[in-house]
Amino acid sequence: MNKEHSWLDDLRDAMPDLSQNNPHNRIASLHYYLTYYGFDRNHLSSYRAGVVTSRRYNVFTQHFQPANPEAAVLLIHGFLDHSGGLSKTVNAFLEQNCEVILFDLPGHGLSDGSNGEVISFDDYLDALRDVYETVKTNVFCDQFIGAGHSTGAAILYHASSIRMLPFSSLILVSPLYFPHRWTWTRGFVHYTTKLLRRTKRVFKRNSEDRSYRAFIKEDPLQVQWIGTHWLKAMEAWQMRMHYSPVLRIPVYLIQGGRDNTVDEKENIRFYRQKCPNMQICYIPGGRHQLLNEQRVIRADVHERMIEFLRQPSVR
Template sequence: MTTNDIRSEFIPIGDHQLCLHHYPTTTPEPTTVVLLFHGFLAHGLYPTVKYAAQVLQKQNLRVLSYDMQGHGRSEGLSGYLPSAEAVVQEAVAVTQYVQNKYLPKKFFLVGSSMGGAIALGVSQQISVTGGVILLAPMLQLSVSSFEQVVLQGLAAVLPTLSCIPSKSTSADLQYRDPAKRQECEDDPLVPKTNTIRVGSANTCVQLTKRVSAVAPTAPLLILLADEDVIVQNEGAERLFAAAECPDKTLKRYPGALHGLLCETRPLLDQIEHDLVEWVQARL
């Protein structure tokens, strides 16, 4: 499957036209729908999303993803996320659009990195009949209390200024497979920068604090990379421990980097197997 096989449309969400991607289905009318959420500075066809989508669409599921505002082909200032509230409510609106369009019997939310935090935030507002899958979720960042105060102050006066250095822009720290790493580096829709906007950095911090305070009640799968240096796994571990749902699973992958679906084989085979097995058991 190539990106030419994926149908994309623009839908009005709030003040922006967002790009929604429909991955090809292997059955005429799938009754199960999966909506994927991408990470910061990525988009709905980025390798960390695309490869997860390809694995899932082979299971007779309808798989969709979208570009957040300021990301990919969607409208908005490049790389700018105005607030945690705006990001979550935008995601809720997209989720409702997809649910109303397809009326699925089973519905799954899948999020990678920051997309994991967003998927979690959506699940706190909308009933999820299938489950919530978090891939290396951004639920805790290495930002001190003092740094958070400074960041909030800067965001109040210079929200769009791009000056915050970030490891999240480094492909070498995220993707093990050389070909997929190169694919990420060559992606024309990803900003080529080593800094991020002040307001976006503050939004990421506030988003992790907001969503990690409430554990989901839907079936939960968390996949963690043991060598992740982009997010701190302690946040996901706390969420898992606090989740009161009887159906919850956490899997760790020694040697894995942040971009789990961009690992090399045989580790990638295990990650894909665990993802498919968990979903199939809940159809």
């Protein structure tokens, strides 16, 4: 570990229990984590952090609560990212009096697992279920709203469609189904799995926010390698989703028009077919990282998410 980020080792060693309230007040490395990733504590009344055991993984989980929350949101990051990358969205929810639960997917952030790897997307589903079951007793609000970006959005849809979790509504931001240029990528996957176990990550221009693009290149919790096992797991999951049940709860899909990570047209076609009670918000100038886009676009996305949450039918 680079000395500059030695606090990560300290945090892993001093990981609190989820039952402890405001552990960042006594654990310096956890306080530094919240500061480093820009979590705003001005609207925070209670904060919990710790691990949830899910199969062979310890899943890093956080629970942010304002004083009198009006809604509860379970928020999931995308592939290669981690919960720290969602700090701006967490802050936006807290400012609007929503409590937020988020966790690092297996193989990401502070959760267990090989960096960026997973053998089956079932590991993601199990982590989501186990986190939900663990934290639900500490949630003030009666109903959960699921919100996710990219792979996180896809996992929320999957869990909801098979009735694994009783979300009242979903917000899907740049959801995964077909990756960009999937026909070519699929051939690449089958070719590379015969030769390589993993490939070095290339940081694409997935946001117009220059400071964000610079930050993630230095972020010690960003995944640096793309495992071919993950690509095969994603392809197997995609085939399963083709036969997934129709989901009838309210769904809000937000998609950027300059996304070069997912195939926006095929994805919208898929989710429109599977989610008949779906609203679509199209952001022409937005790239894949809509939750970390330039300030004007990001603020617009957050405002639209909050407006959706406030609709009576959503809760």
